Amino acid sequence: MTSVLQAQALGKKYGKRWALRDCTVDIPAGHVVGLVGPNGAGKTTLLKLASGQLEPTAGDISVLGGRPGGTPAQLARVGFVAQDTPVYAGLTVADHLRLGARLNPRWDDGMARERIAQLDLVPTHRAGKLSGGERAQLALTLGLAKRPELLILDEPVASLDPLARRDFLRGLMEATVEHEFSVVLSSHLVSDLERVCDFLIVLVDSRVQVAGETDKLLATHHRLTGPRRDPDRLPADQHVVFQRHTDRQSTFVVRTDAPIHDPAWTVTQLSLEDLVLAYMDKHAAENRRVALEVQR
Amino acid sequence: MIWLTWRQFRAAAALMAAVLAVLTAALALTGPDLASRYAAGIADCTPDNTCDRFFDRFFGEYQLPFIAVSFVVLALPALVGLFWGAPLITRELEAGTHLLVWNQSVARGRWLAVKLGLTGLVAMAAATVSGLAVTWWSDPLDKSAVPELALMAPLVFGARGIVPMGYAAFAFVLGVTVGMLVRRTLPAMALTLTVFVAIQLAMPLLVRPHLIPPVTATFELGRVNVGGISIREQGGGPVHISLEPAVPGHAGAWVLASDLLDPSGRTIAGSGEEAPVPVSTTSGPCGRQGGPPNLDACWVEINRLGYRQQATYQPLERFWPLQWIETGIYALLTLGLTWFSFWWIRRRLS
Structure with missing residues (x-):
């Protein structure tokens, strides 16, 4: 079993406070992995470290065998949809697709356009005018059309209403079936994960409490x-x-x-x-x- | 990356272009007229030696636009730092979009390089254009300005020539760096303004006078360097003299110190102070023999007694050397901050 993410005694300190401390975790490839834990368990910090947004204070982390965020090639292999699914409020939907196309060598323009059309997003609309659900879908489209080997999503549905949440997760599921890639998805709502995840990791106070395939765990x-x-x-x-x-x-x-x-x-x-x-x-x-x- | 940077920057760039277009158009339309009026005035005044009066009249007439355009050139770098520099990164951090853009397949060092390069070059170009246009336009006025607003005067110097380019580059990178450290737009803007203004004040007060060692020399007293000579109406007593920040034979020099020396070489009055000179005001050259005293004769007498002006100054010929040196200093500061911002964005930021 190969790993998409391996962390050894990983730690991240903000000032004097440890956001993540002594975290050792091994996430296998080929799964939709749910990362679940209470607020403040270190989920966001772990995912930011994995996507290369943060540098670790202590320990080691490797993602798909490389140092996160080290090179453009590594960045191209890992997609990241951040918490609250940020997009540029002043840019249009079409601008966002163009941004993706310009900044990613493996950009799948056909897929991006198709998804936008399916979602009924108007390309000329400014992203700032989109609803929360539409914005999340746009951010997901950017993450998917980059064609990563690993897609990391940090609480992508936390602020969405149940309907938008279902649509978002369904879109994610369809994409994982169509294009084979691994997913790591964090949430504090187990019901979200239940629907999409086949592998579960419970993180409390930076420690992995249990990790395993959902069926086996049950x-x-x-x-x-x-x-x-x-x-x-x-x-x-x-x-x-x-x-x-x-x-x-x-x-x-x-x-x-x-x-x-x-x-x-x-x-x-x-x-x-x-x-x-x-x-x-x-x-x-x-x-x-x-x-x-x-x-x- | 260039596309994205331009897409995010084009509104600000268009606004700047519009402002510059209005400014340069106004200067281009009025400049030739200004120059011809100056030339005509000089031609008129030279034969009868009344050019001082022409300068006063001419400069007085245009003082307001002169100050206004100089202010625009001085303010432009600060505005660039404030509205282009400081929000460049804080805007991304506040909206969370740094998490989006730094996860595209572009290393964030390159992202910053394109952002800094494109925006910084536009800022420098804007400052250079406005600086040189104003320098060209105000040439006749700079030649006739009062000493406090002459070409070498601290505020005017910064609004002429090529230093605005250095100021703009520095202010921009300063704003970016402060934004990275403070991470919030409004505090970053406030801090950028404070630091930039402090540096812009420290430069002419503390640094610029010593960029080239200033000249110190003594001069005879006369009409050019003596601002006030007062001879009391009654009772005689000494003549009181106060010096101007000007030196004879070096029109337009930036006078850093102007002291009145007594015959033994002791300083008896600093810049702007008044000192008594023991010359009779009842008789002799400085006396009031019925009518107003003959000042030229009075100065000959005072100079004969050994009173002198000792001035420390930067002559006008050093305008361009000082411009280049100061621009170089700001370029070095800019490079230092740029290096720091690259280091910080790779190691510390997110």
């Missing part, structure tokens, strides 16, 4: 509910992700490859959202870190 995580029990008394192959106890009852979210036969438990399937929330729980995250280090 198949190996279970919620156990039953009489109160100490986590130490669970089978060794069941890794506790999350636990909550009342006087009589215990609820665990565990990860295990083996089936669960213990009749004391009521086993329920997790939705992707539940799974992500379980990993985002701060206290649980602290415990897990200790556990992971012991395992090593």
Whole structure:
């Protein structure tokens, strides 16, 4: 499995504050990867580092085997749609396409025009007059028509209404099917990711809590509910992700490859959202870190 | 990249072109008339030696447009720094579009190079055109201006010749650099203006006088360098003298200091101060024998006693050498800031 993005102990400091610290992550190629985590987890910083917008303060990062943003060739291979999908308010839609054509050697003009026509965007309209959804689509068109090997999108749909959000993600999906490229997409809304992503990474406090193909994650995580029990008394192959106890009852979210036969438990399937929330729980995250280090 | 830069810049460039067109057209239409009136005036006044009066009249008549066009040339670099330089990068940062444009397949060093190159060259061209046009137009007025507004006077010097080109290049890159550091348009504009004005004041006050070591010499007193000579009506007493910032034989010189020396060589009055000279005002050459005193005779007497003007000055012949040196200094400052902005955009900015 080749990687589109590899980071080793990656860190970025703004003044005295670390926006991302000691982040180690390996994102495989050929997936639509959802990067999810609470606000301030370092998602935007990680993606800006990956697109070469920022220089790391510490550690290493390589994207498609190269240093991000180092050369025009590297820039051409990685597309980046930034948060809030910025476009030039004073330039028209057609100007934006021309900008893309002038500044990118692999620009796919036919694709760009076709997309603009499909979206019913008027080429002579100024981008500043577009709705949020249209603006996001224009920014996506610029990212797609550049024909990158990796397209990075930072919270592209965060400010869109549900309809525009659906259209945007559908456009993205269609493009990934038509032209093979990898996608890394960040969001704090799991429901968005569920629709498009086949690989999920949960980032909390710069740390990767879990990473894996969505199907596999859903198949190996279970919620156990039953009489109160100490986590130490669970089978060794069941890794506790999350636990909550009342006087009589215990609820665990565990990860295990083996089936669960213990009749004391009521086993329920997790939705992707539940799974992500379980990993985002701060206290649980602290415990897990200790556990992971012991395992090593 | 050139296309995008031009696309973003063309409105500002068109506005500048329009302003310059109006300015140069106005100067071209009135310039020849001004020059011929000056020539006619000189031809009239030379035989009867009344050219001083002609200069005063001629300059007084055109003082307002003279000051106005000089001000335009002085203000243009500051405006370029303010409205072209400072927002060049802050506008992208504030709209977030730097994230869009810096992810196209163009290294941001090249992006900056094209932006700085194209906009900077237009700014320099505009400043040069306005500077040279005004220099050409105001030539007759510069020859007849009062010392405070002569060609070498600090404010006028900066509005003539080729220094406006250096000012514009520097102001532009200064605005860009400040914008990169401050990252917000309005504070960047305010800071750019403050720094630029401070440098424009420091240059004539602290640096320009020493670009070429100034000449220091002593001169006899006379009509040219003595501004005021007062002889009291009654009671006699000494003659009071105050010096002008001018030196005899070097018309148009930029006088940095003009001191009155007594016969022992001691300074008894600085520039603009009044000092008593012990010459009788009741009798002798400076006395009032019935009518007003004969000033020429009075000066002969004062000079005979050993009173002199000691002046430190830059003669008018140094106008062009000083222009080139100062332009060179601003070019070096511009290059330094340009280097810094490239370093900063690669290493630190985003």
